[in-house]
Amino acid sequence: MSNDLVQALNDIEKERGIPKRALVEAIKSALSTAYKKNFGIAQNVSVEFNEINGEVKVFSQKKISDEVKDPRLEMSLEEARELYPDCKAEDLVYVEATPSDFGRIAAQTAKQVVIQKLREAERSLIYEEFLEREGEIITGTIQRIESKTVYISLGRTEGIMLASDQIFGERYEVGQRIKAYIYEVKNTSKGPNIFVSRSHPYFLRRLFEMEVPEIYDGVVEIKSIAREAGARSKIAVYSLDDKIDSVGACVGPRGLRVQNIVSELGGEKIDIIKYDKDPERYISNALSPSRVVAVNINETDKVARVIVPDYQLSLAIGKEGQNARLAAKLTGWKVDIRSESQMSDYYKDIDVEIDDEVLEQDWIEENPGETEIDEQDS
Numbered sequence: 001m002s003n004d005l006v007q008a009l010n011d012i013e014k015e016r017g018i019p020k021r022a023l024v025e026a027i028k029s030a031l032s033t034a035y036k037k038n039f040g041i042a043q044n045v046s047v048e049f050n051e052i053n054g055e056v057k058v059f060s061q062k063k064i065s066d067e068v069k070d071p072r073l074e075m076s077l078e079e080a081r082e083l084y085p086d087c088k089a090e091d092l093v094y095v096e097a098t099p100s101d102f103g104r105i106a107a108q109t110a111k112q113v114v115i116q117k118l119r120e121a122e123r124s125l126i127y128e129e130f131l132e133r134e135g136e137i138i139t140g141t142i143q144r145i146e147s148k149t150v151y152i153s154l155g156r157t158e159g160i161m162l163a164s165d166q167i168f169g170e171r172y173e174v175g176q177r178i179k180a181y182i183y184e185v186k187n188t189s190k191g192p193n194i195f196v197s198r199s200h201p202y203f204l205r206r207l208f209e210m211e212v213p214e215i216y217d218g219v220v221e222i223k224s225i226a227r228e229a230g231a232r233s234k235i236a237v238y239s240l241d242d243k244i245d246s247v248g249a250c251v252g253p254r255g256l257r258v259q260n261i262v263s264e265l266g267g268e269k270i271d272i273i274k275y276d277k278d279p280e281r282y283i284s285n286a287l288s289p290s291r292v293v294a295v296n297i298n299e300t301d302k303v304a305r306v307i308v309p310d311y312q313l314s315l316a317i318g319k320e321g322q323n324a325r326l327a328a329k330l331t332g333w334k335v336d337i338r339s340e341s342q343m344s345d346y347y348k349d350i351d352v353e354i355d356d357e358v359l360e361q362d363w364i365e366e367n368p369g370e371t372e373i374d375e376q377d378s
């Protein structure tokens with residue numbers, strides 16, 4: 001070993017932020033293992049590293065004994081007192097045991113340790129960096145596609161976009177620039193795994209935060225999101241300032257803001273809904289673009305029965321029930337949609353025929369005075 005190693009350790013500490021002390025301890029531990037492997041596993045050794053000139057020495061621990069049976073582990077009292085004049089039998093002492101060719105082994109071992117530590121430090125830094133960015137949108141370049149999994153280059157590492165995190169119908173090509181949402185960062189033995197998504201509801205949330213200053217500033221809040229990626233989404237917004245229209249702020253001048261988001265999502269339709277604390281009005285808004293006649297809610301079962309005009313029924317339900325399904329996800333209510341004629345038929349079906357005598361008896365009970373006058377007249 002030489003001064004070159006010491007200088008390298010100083011440079012690594014300065015440039016990479018890896019403490020020199022940690023590197024030295026790792027080198028000493030590795031050298032101790034290397035010595036036992038090459039020169040005797042039974043020996044209890046200690047490795048000393050001179051941080052000034054890079055010199056390495058190996059010391060073997062031995063027990064002072066009157067009768068030496070194993071020279072690797074024991075030494076006589078006479079030999080020991082040449083090094084430690086005050087020692088006595090049964091004491092443990094350290095004796096230098098540096099092999100003549102240990103310098104070559106030390107150099108190779110130190111190099112391997114430094115490389116390994118640099119890799120670990122790099123992985124740790126990457127993990128910490130992206131752990132702090134969890135919940136953000138990143139932009140990267142598609143590096144490769146394997147078994148429907150898309151790997152995105154993020155500089156020093158790569159993001160992983162599983163098939164379930166991709167927008168249905170969207171095509172990806174190697175070299176393509178792409179935006180995605182970091183939803184999970186895992187630390188593994190092979191390095192950090194950064195999972196990203198374009199189908200996650202929070203990807204839509206972050207896009208609105210980037211595009212709409214009022215949301216970023218906290219004046220307009222996103223209360224809820226219901227999304228079927230690649231097809232349609234609903235987003236409920238609420239303004240904390242009466243002077244600011246929450247829906248208008250999200251749509252933007254001439255619809256520019258929402259159109260930018262729609263373009264990023266490949267044409268995905270987005271319904272921007274005004275949030276309302278009153279569940280009836282909120283559910284009515286959530287079924288946009290259909291018109292709602294009435295909403296009757298059952299607080300106990302969390303069920304809302306919605307009545308719409310006959311010609312609006314298919315629009316309210318949506319293709320394959322999509323509009324109703326998204327409205328239910330958005331509001332948290334189970335939504336039962338009926339047309340006006342369906343409700344009319346429903347009430348007609350529950351009507352019962354009442355005997356004339358029953359009606360007459362009911363009338364007499366409710367109008368006793370008039371009954372007495374009729375009897376006198378007769």
